[in-house]
Amino acid sequence: MDNRRKQLITLLSQKDNQYISGQVLSNELQISRSAVWKHMKELEKDGYIIEAVTRKGYRIVKHPDKISGNTLQWGLETNWLGQSLTFEEQTESTQTIAHQLAQQGAIHGSVVVADEQLEGRGRLNRPWHSEKGSGIWMSMILRPEIQPHKAPQLTLLTAVAIVETLKKVCKIEPKIKWPNDIFIHDRKLAGILTEMQAETDQIQYVIIGLGLNVNHRSDDLPEALQNIASSIHIETGKQWPRAHIIQRFLVELEGLYEHFIQHGFAKIKEMWLANAYKIGEQITVHTRNKAWEGILLGIQDDGALRVEEVENKEQHILYSAEIEWHKRRDEE
Known part of the structure; x- marks a missing residue:
């Protein structure tokens, strides 16, 4: 994402639906007012509805429903996770792209998001239904300074981050099904795929993939999955802004990851057990x-x-x- 455009949407968001003049934006960004206007037009291509009023300036009156590099970084409140972001309208698999980027030296915390996956996959190379515009399909590149045998803890940590995000944002109560699924009402809502490149005593990188059903209706799911899978929309009856869920998840994951690196696994394990599927049954x-x-x-x-x-x-x-x-x- 263009750095000035990122600054621009940050400035507009800080005004909380109030107008901000083109001259102020020009001064803050150190670009011409004509350049400000061009950036506004690019934001409109991403689905932002921007109102421009003479002598008042600009304001954003509606955020887009679709996801893009711009919409994902609008209001993203992480320090490092997702600040380097690759977005694809369509790809075979975000895991594949993430591996390629990691091997090319992508920094810790890089994230790949796709609007549609053609060959999404889960654990044991099982296919994952990843249709356009309905779910969250993403992979994260981490370079943790931990021993390779501790890498499975990152899957458990990610599961906790998903559950906590959905509790806070969507007001639902999903559960974590061992080893890597998120369930609600005995149906699968999300899956996690963790892959690692490591030497005997050192991790080179870990790729954590996430597939989350968001706005699927029952008849959007393949017939074979309709009795075993669910979505946030099916559970709540509402359509959800996927960009906002992604942003809140990245904040949640970053916080849990930093706690894990600094203080160990004890708190994460406790949170996992508190949200475990069929615990004690x-x-x-x-x-x-x-x-x-x-x-x-x-x-x-x-x-x-x-x-x-x-x-x-x-x-x-x-x-x-x-x-x-x-x-x-x-x-x-």
Whole structure:
């Protein structure tokens, strides 16, 4: 994003819907009034509705519903996360772009956002439905100075940031389903994909991908997903400005990340457990050729699941397992 244009929208936002004269903007930005006008026209292309009144100046009367590099950085209150931002109208996968940028030296906190993904993917390379204009599809590049074995904690941290954002912004109460999903009312709302490039004792970079269903209606989802997936719109009956959700999420994630780096994982783990899906409830675990009933107790610091077997009270630490989270209807 043009730095002067970023300064311009910052100045306009500070006036809180009041007019600011072209001369004041010209002086503040150290550009001509003609250049100010040209920047206004570029903002209008992004969907901002700008009112210009003789002898009063300019004001923004409506923010755009669509997302773009400009709308995402308008009012972004982070110190470093998302300040370097790449936006694509359409791409195969934000993860792919983020890996390319990271390998080219992209700075810590760089973010990639797309309006549409053609080959969005989740854990185990499962496809992720990522249609244009409906959801949030983004990837973040982090370069944490932590040991590689602690990288799974970043997935748990991201899940907490998503839940806290949706509680505060959308007033809904989602839950975190181990290892990397966000659920609401037993349906999937979001997924997290964490990928790492590292050496034995040093992380080069971590890419954290997020797919969040925002304004999907039920019939927008593929038929196979309509009974197992949801969206913020389905849950609230409202359309939501995706740029605002992204901005608030980046603020939440930056704060949690900085706490994690400075003070460790204890608080993040506590918040994760407070929002965990099916915590304290019975689940069915399939490991190797055995299926058994267990009570979900929590997680380890390394992200492993802790489950107590119902039959013998033995505790298990699970790094990977197939889990039935609730009974099928024909078993009820």
